[in-house]
Amino acid sequence: MDFSSPRPDQPGNGWSLSEKLFAVLMVGTVLGILALLHFRKPDRPAAERASRDAKQLDKVAAYLTRVETAVSPDSSGKMLQGGATVSAAGDAGTIAVRPSDEELRALQAAHPSGEQHSLRHPDGGSVARPESPPAAAATGPAARPPAPGRDTPLPDADSLSVFVPAKIGLAYQAGGRDAWPSWPDANQRNITGTAGVESLAAAFDLVDSSRARALTAALFRKGIAISFGDAADFAGEMSGSVAFFQSDPSQPAGQGRPVKPPEIKFNPAFLHEDPRVLAAALVHEATHFQQFLDGSLQHEHAWHSDHECDAWWNEAAFWDEARTQVGPIDTPLEQQFELGYRATLRGEAALKTLLTAIQ
Amino acid sequence: MRRRILPLACAAALLWTAVSPARASAAARTYAGTRPMLRLTFAYPDGWRLAEDEGRLEPYHAVRLLGPRNAAGTYTAYIALTGRPAEEPDGTPRTTGRIMAKYRRALPDGAEVVSQRVYPMAGTLAEELVVSYLLPPMHRHGATAAASTPVTTRTILLVRGDVLYELEQSADSREAAPAAAAFDQLLASLVIP
Numbered sequence: 001m002d003f004s005s006p007r008p009d010q011p012g013n014g015w016s017l018s019e020k021l022f023a024v025l026m027v028g029t030v031l032g033i034l035a036l037l038h039f040r041k042p043d044r045p046a047a048e049r050a051s052r053d054a055k056q057l058d059k060v061a062a063y064l065t066r067v068e069t070a071v072s073p074d075s076s077g078k079m080l081q082g083g084a085t086v087s088a089a090g091d092a093g094t095i096a097v098r099p100s101d102e103e104l105r106a107l108q109a110a111h112p113s114g115e116q117h118s119l120r121h122p123d124g125g126s127v128a129r130p131e132s133p134p135a136a137a138a139t140g141p142a143a144r145p146p147a148p149g150r151d152t153p154l155p156d157a158d159s160l161s162v163f164v165p166a167k168i169g170l171a172y173q174a175g176g177r178d179a180w181p182s183w184p185d186a187n188q189r190n191i192t193g194t195a196g197v198e199s200l201a202a203a204f205d206l207v208d209s210s211r212a213r214a215l216t217a218a219l220f221r222k223g224i225a226i227s228f229g230d231a232a233d234f235a236g237e238m239s240g241s242v243a244f245f246q247s248d249p250s251q252p253a254g255q256g257r258p259v260k261p262p263e264i265k266f267n268p269a270f271l272h273e274d275p276r277v278l279a280a281a282l283v284h285e286a287t288h289f290q291q292f293l294d295g296s297l298q299h300e301h302a303w304h305s306d307h308e309c310d311a312w313w314n315e316a317a318f319w320d321e322a323r324t325q326v327g328p329i330d331t332p333l334e335q336q337f338e339l340g341y342r343a344t345l346r347g348e349a350a351l352k353t354l355l356t357a358i359q
Numbered sequence: 360m361r362r363r364i365l366p367l368a369c370a371a372a373l374l375w376t377a378v379s380p381a382r383a384s385a386a387a388r389t390y391a392g393t394r395p396m397l398r399l400t401f402a403y404p405d406g407w408r409l410a411e412d413e414g415r416l417e418p419y420h421a422v423r424l425l426g427p428r429n430a431a432g433t434y435t436a437y438i439a440l441t442g443r444p445a446e447e448p449d450g451t452p453r454t455t456g457r458i459m460a461k462y463r464r465a466l467p468d469g470a471e472v473v474s475q476r477v478y479p480m481a482g483t484l485a486e487e488l489v490v491s492y493l494l495p496p497m498h499r500h501g502a503t504a505a506a507s508t509p510v511t512t513r514t515i516l517l518v519r520g521d522v523l524y525e526l527e528q529s530a531d532s533r534e535a536a537p538a539a540a541a542f543d544q545l546l547a548s549l550v551i552p
Contacts, residue, residue: 173416240505242498267498306415313416329468332505335495342465348416349525350465353439356410356423357529358497 170317170344172212173287173310179253179295186223193227195271200226202275203282210279212318215286218293219264226282229265242267242281242333245288253295262292273333276322280337283318287311308359309352316344316351389548394420396442396522402548403438404541419443424545426538429531433508434494436530436538438545445523453523455486455516462514467492473511481551485517491532511535513542519551 191200204226208216219226238244247262264285266278291297291307319341323329329338343354390409391400397420403409408425419441426436445453463472470492477486490512496505512529526546530538 240498332496333498335467336497339467339495339497342467345465346462347419348414349412349419349421349439349441349443352412352421353423353437353527356425357435357437358433358494358499359435 170313170320172214172314172317174214175218175287175290176294176296178293180257180293181254183222183257185221187221188223189220190223190225191227192225195268196228196266199271199273199275199278200228200266200282203278206276206279206322207282207286207318210318210321212283212286212314215283215290215314218290219286222262222289222293224289225261225263227263227265228268228271230268233265234267234269238267242270243285245285245292247289247292247297249298251298253292253298262289264289270333273331274326276326277331277333277337280315280319280322281333284311284315287314305352305355308355309348312340312351312355313344313348316341390422392420392422394442396420396444397422397440398552399440399442399524400548400550401440401545403545407438407541414443417443424541426530426541427534429508429534431506431508431531433497433506434510434531436528436534438528438538438542439525441525441527442522443525445518445521453518455484455518455523458516458523458525459486459488459514462488466490467494469493480515480517481519481549483517483519485515487513487515489513509533513539515546517551524551 189201189204191197191204204216204219207213208220218224233244234241243264243266245262245264248258248260251259264282266281270278270281287310288297288307291310297307315337319337323338323341326334329335340351340354343351388405389400389402392398392411394411394413396418397411399422403424406426410423410425412421412423413419414421420443421439421441423440424438426438428435443453447453470490473489473491475486475488477484479485492510492512494508494510496507498505509532510529511532512527515524515526517524517526526549528538528542
């Protein structure tokens with residue numbers, strides 16, 4: 001067989017002009033289709049970005065559903081203040097501590113977008129802050145004496161009754177299931193004593209209107225006494241404490257009701273502290289009550305550091321909400337909460353390291 | 360026969376000592392981590408208490424060395440080594456630059472940068488930041504003397520393989536020398552696989 005190329009002058013073997021034109025047209029058409037297909041391909045980086053955005057949205061959604069605390073359904077009356085959603089799950093319900101539609105509508109009405117400006121957030125984001133205090137702040141009871149180290153008077157109790165959620169920040173650490181099923185509910189806000197009752201009530205309401213409301217709901221449900229202690233309560237190694245949660249560690253969880261009712265006492269040295277600051281301390285101690293309630297505090301193998309870490313973490317999560325509404329962070333206690341908050345922004349490891357260093 | 364068994368037993372015991380998981384021998388003053396994100400080996404001074412930790416809220420493995428308490432009783436010198444994934448859950452790389460920037464944003468107000476540098480370490484580039492700041496009085500249980508404390512903290516970040524390592528040493532600035540020397544000793548002996 002002859003595989004050599006035909007000579008152009010050989011009749012019948014060469015392409016005519018029309019055949020050549022047809023071939024060029026065909027090649028051009030194929031190239032054109034390929035080019036079209038290429039340019040119609042989805043933009044890969046854009047698709048990846050979209051996928052990543054979708055993952056971020058999923059994470060936010062997961063976060064919103066993760067921030068929840070198991071509560072028994074019969075306490076839901078208190079927990080439902082503000083219209084938070086409750087869903088029954090076996091013998092315990094879950095309360096999502098995200099703002100309800102009702103809360104959001106009320107907040108939008110109180111703070112239209114034009115009234116807000118952004119502050120720099122230590123983590124690089126921005127936090128919304130009302131330009132002026134809520135209208136209720138203009139009226140109300142007379143101002144209390146200024147707190148030590150603070151020039152501005154304390155805000156009125158009315159102005160403290162609701163938080164303006166600045167942003168979705170640190171997630172609260174929720175407790176487990178109630179380990180005291182036989183402990184009857186009291187369903188009362190049990191702020192006792194003679195000193196600082198108003199400040200503690202304001203602090204309680206602040207926590208109750210924050211994303212940490214599951215903590216105050218638990219305190220309400222069991223009627224845990226909250227008061228300012230006296231000097232004897234804060235003698236010795238407790239003298240440096242802002243507050244403490246007291247329970248009987250010898251009684252295992254779940255045996256009827258606590259023989260010695262747990263309580264939270266605040267150091268009278270902080271009697272004149274801003275209720276927002278007292279509220280942060282209340283979140284810390286209420287987290288310990290949450291640990292008592294789910295039995296983890298009494299667990300003999302429980303690592304104390306984890307309890308403290310969770311209490312500091314929740315305190316930081318609350319401070320994340322409160323810090324922009326406190327004003328200048330200048331009192332030692334405010335600076336302490338700010339330090340804990342900033343360590344928490346670096347994560348669990350950094351917070352535990354800080355706690356290790358200062359304990 | 361017994362003469363041969365004894366050396367063999369000793370050799371086996373030594374071998375077991377070498378390969379047993381995450382052990383820190385005070386006598387040898389060495390640490391050999393076996394946790395996936397903390398396969399480090401280093402030497403540290405006698406007298407420092409060692410504690411391992413694992414993240415509950417986020418993935419990390421850490422080992423902390425606790426040194427002397429300061430004279431004021433407000434701060435314990437420490438060296439903390441933490442290993443965490445070099446990628447965020449969404450796949451974003453945790454570069455030393457990004458993490459250091461996040462760390463700097465989280466520093467207390469008024470913190471002063473003493474020094475910052477980038478240098479080769481363990482076959483990669485490490486980013487180091489030394490800061491000093493005033494720790495406010497920390498009101499806590501057992502704190503009979505709440506007082507401000509000047510603190511100096513040295514932080515080194517490096518990524519090796521799929522792990523971001525954070526090496527940190529901190530102490531009361533007035534009594535920082537022993538902790539700094541301990542950290543230098545640790546870094547000189549540090550082996551990151």
